[in-house]
Amino acid sequence: MKRIMVTGAVGQIGSELTLALRERYGADNVVACGRKTAPSAELKDSGPFEFADCTDMEKMTEVVKKYKIDTIHHLAAILSAVAEAKPQLAWNVNINGLYNVLELAREHKCAVFTPSSIGAFGPSTPLDDTPQDTVQRPNTMYGVTKVAGELLCDYYFKRYGVDTRGVRYPGIISNVTLPGGGTTDYAVAIYYEAIKNKKFTCYLDRGTFLDMMYMPDAINAAMDLMEADGSKLKHRNAFNVSAMSFDPEGIAAVIRKHIPEFSMDYDVDPVRQGIAETWPNNMDDSAAREEWGWKPEFDLEKMSEDMLKVLGEKHAKGEL
Ligand code: SER
Numbered sequence: 507m508k509r510i511m512v513t514g515a516v517g518q519i520g521s522e523l524t525l526a527l528r529e530r531y532g533a534d535n536v537v538a539c540g541r542k543t544a545p546s547a548e549l550k551d552s553g554p555f556e557f558a559d560c561t562d563m564e565k566m567t568e569v570v571k572k573y574k575i576d577t578i579h580h581l582a583a584i585l586s587a588v589a590e591a592k593p594q595l596a597w598n599v600n601i602n603g604l605y606n607v608l609e610l611a612r613e614h615k616c617a618v619f620t621p622s623s624i625g626a627f628g629p630s631t632p633l634d635d636t637p638q639d640t641v642q643r644p645n646t647m648y649g650v651t652k653v654a655g656e657l658l659c660d661y662y663f664k665r666y667g668v669d670t671r672g673v674r675y676p677g678i679i680s681n682v683t684l685p686g687g688g689t690t691d692y693a694v695a696i697y698y699e700a701i702k703n704k705k706f707t708c709y710l711d712r713g714t715f716l717d718m719m720y721m722p723d724a725i726n727a728a729m730d731l732m733e734a735d736g737s738k739l740k741h742r743n744a745f746n747v748s749a750m751s752f753d754p755e756g757i758a759a760v761i762r763k764h765i766p767e768f769s770m771d772y773d774v775d776p777v778r779q780g781i782a783e784t785w786p787n788n789m790d791d792s793a794a795r796e797e798w799g800w801k802p803e804f805d806l807e808k809m810s811e812d813m814l815k816v817l818g819e820k821h822a823k824g825e826l
Pocket of ligand 1: 585586587623624676678689691
């Protein structure tokens with residue numbers, strides 16, 4: 507029986523992944539861990555919750571022992587734009603937090619899922635059909651921590667046999683918890699603004715293509731990879747996974763099919779624009795498809811339909 511710990515469980519991916527894991531493996535078997543932000547009632551009432559900062563090894567050890575954890579989904583991380591503003595914090599959380607998780611996994615024989623990111627690529631990477639194995643020389647602190655994290659996870663597998671697995675997530679779009687300080691966040695905010703105000707000011711420029719994915723596919727990626735036959739995985743930590751690629755004009759055009767009066771203008775943020783320009787336009791995720799059957803369900807049209815429906819209902823109930 508799996509006994510799972512989720513770090514970053516109050517965050518954008520963690521809040522939904524925790525509920526999905528509880529559904530699949532039993533609520534009592536999935537411990538949600540947050541650092542500071544109070545969990546939603548749904549998260550707190552549906553299973554165990556602990557305040558545990560991944561940089562606090564003592565507290566993390568206590569939780570692993572208390573619940574006899576055998577699998578860690580390590581979602582706690584600082585995203586790219588915040589990492590550029592606070593590089594020291596990003597190093598501490600993204601590297602030292604991961605190191606703690608890997609050491610715990612080594613000692614207590616846990617499997618580990620850790621997301622890497624499109625941010626693990628950089629300006630010298632081929633940006634179209636970005637291969638699974640290619641140049642990775644990112645020039646952001648976020649990217650530095652993600653590449654180091656991929657390598658560290660590979661090392662713990664090779665050296666200690668820790669069952670580490672991971673994907674390079676693209677921008678993740680969801681309608682439950684907002685992302686916190688990433689470069690791809692515009693593709694979430696645009697739907698909220700379209701519903702609330704029918705207009706949006708975009709901080710990335712037209713023509714800036716990035717890989718993206720709807721949350722249900724992101725959750726399936728994590729769960730399916732952890733269930734996959736380990737003997738078939740050649741790229742354990744950091745499979746390219748994508749579901750769609752678009753630029754701001756592309757997503758706005760699809761929103762306009764549902765809300766014809768929707769308008770968008772631009773106020774480009776040089777920091778996030780600079781980051782986005784070093785990330786792939788679209789990744790080749792054939793290794794994930796071949797090695798563990800990755801297959802996304804949502805494209806831009808299908809995701810937009812669902813996002814606008816869910817957010818429209820929330821708006822009507824006064825919840826936005
Ligand atoms: N969504 C993340 C970010 O923008 C990319 O991994 O930072």
